[in-house]
Amino acid sequence: METSTRREFLQQTGVGLAVATLGGSWEGTQAATDAVGGLPPHRPLEVPGVHAYPAEHSLHAGETLQLHVSASVPYDLAICRLGPRFDDPAGEEVLAEFLAQSPAPHPIHPGSYIYVHKSLSEAVHSLSVELWIRPWYISETQAILSQYDHPDQCSLALMVNAKGQIVFYLGDGGKYHADGEHISPAKSLHVPQPKGPLNIRWQHLVAVWDGRVKRIYVDGRKIAEWRWEGKVNWSAVPLRWGAAGEAGKASHFLDADVAMPAIYSRALSEEEIRQRFADNGLTVPKDASLLGCWPLQEEKGEHVADVSAHQRHGRIINQGIWMIGGPSFDANVARFGTYDPAQDTKRGHGLRLASDDLYDCRWPVRHTWKIPEDARPGLYVARFRFEYGKTERYQYVTFIVKRSKNRPAAPLLVLAATNTWRAYSSTPFAIPPASRKQVWGTGGITNGPTNPPAYSFYRAHAAGQGTLQLGLRMPWPVASPYVLYGGPTEYSHLARAERPLHVWLEQNGYLYDIISDYDLHKQPDLLRSYRAVVIVGHNEYWSIPMYEGLRQYLQGGGQVINLSGNTIFWRVSFNPEGTIIECRKVDAPGNQIPPQRRGEAWHSQDGRRGGLMRECGYPGWQLIGLESLGWNNPSNPKNFGPFVIEDPDHALFRAPENLKLRKGDRIGEAGVGKTPAVNGHEFDVRVSTLAKLQQQPNPPGGKVPEDPPGIRLLANGIVPWKEGGAAFDYFMRPVKPATDQGGEMIYWERPEGGRVFNAGCIGYAWAMLADPRLQGLLRNVLAHFGIKPQPE
Structure with missing residues (x-):
């Protein structure tokens, strides 16, 4: 097994603090964590039932399987090699058992945002917040910017709700006071509705306080004004783009694309705001009053640079999506042409945030098993048996065992289509039906009772953002060897579709090795x-x-x-750690990017065109x-x-x-x-x-x-x-x-x-x-x- 980096180790163990290593200018960008795999304190979401995933989805014989598990109920666990008979649970070869395991539930922490550890601290008597925003469907009040932890540490919050109203809060850094909150008229921002096609569009938003009056401008036009002569003191909480604190934890996550966010220690004039609107987010402001400005030019990774003198560098929690362009970008590029994002001076830069973004559960390892050196290559499962809703159920966690590194290769190699298994992994936190054979459609099955993230390359995010990437440190119950796709035909197209070949090869005496798609990629x-x-x-x-x-x-x-x-x-790419798979589907059924936004099809991992392999x-x-x-x-x-x-x-x-x-x-x-x-x-x-x-x-x-x-x-x-x-x-x-x-x-x-x-x-x-x-x-x-x- 390859040597793990410190970051990978922390992700696997689910404890500790991952330290940024991008140079001295990044020191201090990480917060103290709440012991959830390097995350700053973050709103948890319970996932009832039994769910698990392996640290690695394919291992050599002789290596150690690590299982990350969350269980709200007791369970029995068996490690099995799938047997020599197709569709026969009785033929599963039990290699290890962990019986009568007590519950050990762990939450997940969905929601992406930009976390800035070096929060605002300068004395201010006026203030401006500027950004471009492209909202997706918003069902409840969501934070655009905050240095705010309700109810006790409330300084600054800019929010939007389902009616398109903008909430602008300023306070003394202490308890929330209603007189510091002002709400603009409905439809101040265009917010798409949940039914029908999502009509998203960029809007320029500026919130200004001149020491006496608060104003809101949208697309260069003043849409609201209130008198407020309070005092702004900064609470000692993080600065967040796309989230606000609630009882000490990040919450109120934003479903929107953002571009060129900036904060000034003065009130921008109406003429300056009109000029910034006309600029379409292309020019970094040159202003001595900047308290922070994040042009979002990185287009990959989890760090964002502040170009102001204050170096309020940020870290993206739960990834977000890069390479979507900014407000000046005409994303309707030709399908067959020579478009190059690096040569497009009008592309700009945007970052997509989602309230259900989740790419790593960050659960601790609960079970380990040393794979025997002489284990035969093939599909193996961690088989969980448990009772939920007074019904016995099974959860299968499929993984691949490759030949030992000490053994010679077989004549024949079988490639397991693990990228496709992951692509169809909608509803990863669903409660499995009572029957071992389960029909999973492209949208998965009934989602878990707490409505956890359910997106896949065939199902959009909850707010309508097309799914462009998936995490590999997540459950994938759709890869069970008993999952059907065709119902009455008993047809399958994922792991179960490959099983008849494995069984036939073994029954007929053919020696074979097996690898995953990611093994071939690496x-x-x-x-x-x-x-x-x-x-x-x-x-x-x-x-x-x-x-x-x-x-x-x-x-x-x-x-x-x-x-x-x-x-x-379809073309995919992976991040350097091999924990995220990216696919930008366009120009074919199942596309997650509409053709009129084809310019968003370039991958963040390698900067190259995505979509159909042939294109x-x-x-x-x-x-x-x-x-x-x-x-x-x-x-x-x-x-x-x-x-x-x-x-x-x-x-x-x-x-x-x-x-x-x-x-x-x-x-x-x-x-x-x-x-x-x-x-x-x-x-x-x-x-x-x-x-x-x-x-x-x-x-x-x-x-x-x-x-x-x-x-x-x-x-x-x-x-x-x-x-x-x-x-x-x-x-x-x-x-x-x-x-x-x-x-x-x-x-x-x-x-x-x-x-x-x-x-x-x-x-x-x-x-x-x-x-x-x-x-x-x-x-x-x-x-x-x-x-x-x-x-x-």
């Missing part, structure tokens, strides 16, 4: 140790290092067996020959279909096993209109097929590429479109196929090097349970690639 050259690599299930989310690792492997003569659909579709310069078809066609209805058995043989004389159908197939034969289904069936729920085709299906002209700047040479079509998939589903052209625009065109099965000897068998659908491993001919085909492919069963 170490792209590890593929070189293997004769063949299997991509299985729903491997949709790829990073550039993953892509480059696969490209170099193939160019070096590597061999890929793709039993996945919707493969290499980021890393098309899947260049490596594995196919691209996404669409999806069917995973709940309708009649919407699934088989493969129809096109090239029955190809060697993969004939040797070493003769599958005795003829052109037009159907394979990969339990029966017409029955499941398991191979073409579902997502499937891929050649780009030439997408071109034939296209029904609109190419979009400006867009062009459908030609098939690379050498691809052979082995079988054509069937999807009964009349039963439902959605098909798309190369530019992800809806099409209506005139036939039952489904995914395509291909074999490709690449001119650039390497060989590929691509079945182009998520359901291949699942359908092997129903059709021995799919199993025979896989045996032939493995043999063709030099992979043989090993005797016991």
Whole structure:
């Protein structure tokens, strides 16, 4: 295991203070903590039930599993290797038990804001607060700026409520006094409503006190004024952008984008305010009265610099979102073009805050288990059994055990689609249903009783902000080996979709190693140790290092067996610590960024274009020959279909096993209109097929590429479109196929090097349970690639 940094250690143990290391100018930016993994005191939120996550989601045999657990009820815990029988809990191999564990609940601490340890202390007789703000949906009063801890230490607060009223409080630093609070008329700020599309827009907000009168200006226009001749004394509490204190803890978190926040020790004039409004947040104010100004130019990381002489540097609590541009930015950039954020002088800088931001639960480690040195690679689970609501329930925490570092590599490597498991992890704090088999949709299941954060790459934040990043130190119950997606079809597309392959390989004597997507991201050259690599299930989310690792492997003569659909579709990146995954989805169904704000699709982790891999310069078809066609209805058995043989004389159908197939034969289904069936729920085709299906002209700047040479079509998939589903052209625009065109099965000897068998659908491993001919085909492919069963 790699040596942990001090920061990682503190996050794992859940105690202590993480110290900023950005140089002497940052000293003093950290507050004393309340023993919650380096957080300043923060409003807690209880999460009833039993929830857990491993410190690392994949470990080598011989390393130690660390489980972070919160439990409001007693539980039994078993560490298990998933057994040699698919969907059979009785076959789970119990390796360790922790019985009769007492409750040990730990809260979570959602909500992002900028924490400034060096709070305001200068004597002031006038004051101005300026920023650009773009509110999202606001359901209750939220803080924009505060040096304020209600009810006992109240100096300054600027807030907004659901009616768009601005609350401006000044006080003597002691107890809250109602005469220090003034509230502007309704709709002073435009605040989007919860129903319908969120119509967000930037607004310039200035709050001024000249020693006698308080005024509020929005977009250069005075909208409220009150007489107030009190005295401002500063309470000894932190300065916060996007939060205010309540009973000693950060609370009242803001759902808004902010840009160019600043505080002055004088009253700006109306003319100065109009000039600042006209500047659109592009120019840092040059003013000797600045008490603090944060241009937010960093665009990554957790620190923000104060450019005033006072060096009130800030720390972003719970991440926030960078790379969204400022009020001057026209985010409607061309889909196909040469836009470069670094060259855009009008882009400006903004930071997105959310009241439900959470990327690390910061729970302590409660259980550890030393993985045996000789443990077999595969999927393992921490299986929690507990009673909630007088009903027995199970919570499965899935993790991967890789081969020991002291053992030689197997001939075959299986890539687990862990990025996709995480992408669909809506409602991570839900109470699991009583049944072990549970249907999870893209929005998850019923959320936990305290309405904890529930967002994923398929579900927006509670206030409507699209989800652009997720934390890995969070529960992911959706990765349970018993989670369904299709209900009556018993179809799955996450961890359970991969299990039939693992079981089949073991039953047939094939030795294999397994890694996670993140393992490949960290170490792209590890593929070189293997004769063949299997991509299985729903491997949709790829990073550039993953892509480059696969490209170099193939160019070096590597061999890929793709039993996945919707493969290499969305681009992701990770922060340096590997604790946050970022994905900026745009221009395809499920997008979290609308096309008119495409300029927000550039990643904060690496500054590069996000969205579809093929539109980021890393098309899947260049490596594995196919691209996404669409999806069917995973709940309708009649919407699934088989493969129809096109090239029955190809060697993969004939040797070493003769599958005795003829052109037009159907394979990969339990029966017409029955499941398991191979073409579902997502499937891929050649780009030439997408071109034939296209029904609109190419979009400006867009062009459908030609098939690379050498691809052979082995079988054509069937999807009964009349039963439902959605098909798309190369530019992800809806099409209506005139036939039952489904995914395509291909074999490709690449001119650039390497060989590929691509079945182009998520359901291949699942359908092997129903059709021995799919199993025979896989045996032939493995043999063709030099992979043989090993005797016991």
